[in-house]
Amino acid sequence: MQAPRGRVVCFGEAMLRTLEDIITPGGAEYNVACALARLGTSASWVSALPKDATMIEGTAIDSGVHLDIRRLEYLVGTYVVDPEVKSVHYDRSNSAFANLNPQDFDWREILTGARWLVMSGITPLLGEEPRSAWGGALTFAELDGTLIALDLNHRPALGTIEELWGIIRPRMRMFHVLVLSPDSLAKIAEIEELGRPSSYEENIEALAELRRRFLIPHLCCTFKRPETDGRQKRWSVVAHAFGMDSTEEDAVIHSPVENLGGGDAWLAGFIDALSEHGHGPVSPLIGALRGDLLAALCQNTRGDVSMVTREELDGFEAQREFTSSENRTLKI
Numbered sequence: 001m002q003a004p005r006g007r008v009v010c011f012g013e014a015m016l017r018t019l020e021d022i023i024t025p026g027g028a029e030y031n032v033a034c035a036l037a038r039l040g041t042s043a044s045w046v047s048a049l050p051k052d053a054t055m056i057e058g059t060a061i062d063s064g065v066h067l068d069i070r071r072l073e074y075l076v077g078t079y080v081v082d083p084e085v086k087s088v089h090y091d092r093s094n095s096a097f098a099n100l101n102p103q104d105f106d107w108r109e110i111l112t113g114a115r116w117l118v119m120s121g122i123t124p125l126l127g128e129e130p131r132s133a134w135g136g137a138l139t140f141a142e143l144d145g146t147l148i149a150l151d152l153n154h155r156p157a158l159g160t161i162e163e164l165w166g167i168i169r170p171r172m173r174m175f176h177v178l179v180l181s182p183d184s185l186a187k188i189a190e191i192e193e194l195g196r197p198s199s200y201e202e203n204i205e206a207l208a209e210l211r212r213r214f215l216i217p218h219l220c221c222t223f224k225r226p227e228t229d230g231r232q233k234r235w236s237v238v239a240h241a242f243g244m245d246s247t248e249e250d251a252v253i254h255s256p257v258e259n260l261g262g263g264d265a266w267l268a269g270f271i272d273a274l275s276e277h278g279h280g281p282v283s284p285l286i287g288a289l290r291g292d293l294l295a296a297l298c299q300n301t302r303g304d305v306s307m308v309t310r311e312e313l314d315g316f317e318a319q320r321e322f323t324s325s326e327n328r329t330l331k332i
Helices: 026-037 056-065 126-144 162-174 182-191 198-213 263-273 284-299 308-323
Strands: 008-011 015-019 022-026 042-048 068-070 078-084 087-091 116-120 147-151 177-181 217-227 232-240 243-244 252-254
Touching: 008 126, 008 284, 015 056, 022 026, 022 056, 026 042, 026 056, 042 056, 042 284, 056 068, 056 217, 087 147, 087 177, 116 217, 116 263, 126 147, 126 162, 147 263, 162 182, 177 182, 177 263, 182 217, 198 217, 198 232, 198 243, 217 263, 217 284, 243 284, 252 284, 263 284, 284 308
Parallel strands: 008 042, 008 116, 015 078, 042 068, 116 147, 147 177, 177 217
Antiparallel strands: 015 022, 078 087, 217 232, 232 243, 232 252
């Protein structure tokens, strides 16, 4: 099947997750591709998998994702979630993706006609081969004018934040969107000698200064805070060339049944809003609002992968429009 033009290309690993004896697929870039495709936005997922098909492919196909897979004689990576101690155990060292051949990826051909390339900071820490393929994708995307979105997504089990930042920092000029967690933002600010932010306000100041330092078009940070009765408040801040937008006053309050997948859904919503979805480009604030909403809706169902359709998202966005100006928080 020929890949559609104007699509979002997502490159990264997907694995099978076990939680309470239930197995579901998941992976940062994979989740973004599935979320976008569910909304009707053209998305491709580029990766490496075992020769035998898994539910990873089936879920992506059901979502409408265009698959671009390299088949290898290795296993699929797995991870087991223990909700009681809030830990995740990964088994990915012998996965097909960890053993991929960078020369199997013709990035000029893969990215032909693509509008966006989505990747994460997970891939370059998975080994020399994944890092090489990751770097090649970035190089060709920059040369061809493909916009690049990167979720730092630091995983301490794979390497230190200093090691990851050492890989990311020289390439900052390449990114159109970079997403950080509050913890990663604070640690990077300290590495960049901006001090160690110890409050929300200092985190926001660090975000603005990092954007000015690297001139990245959209530097984003997503926040969540426990509320009463198991509910959660979710909002985000985007620093950009014209200032800064925060959705804190327009936050989404929800009752998550899933702790994973929210950040990937946020990025999908942000990209979807910034893309030319028949109405031309929109402001970063609209993108952040959509990201917050899609992340919350994604975490309201089981599994990493968002099942939210365009109709459902449009319905909640319309509900937000009728929320009073005195209390703009949306409860779902």
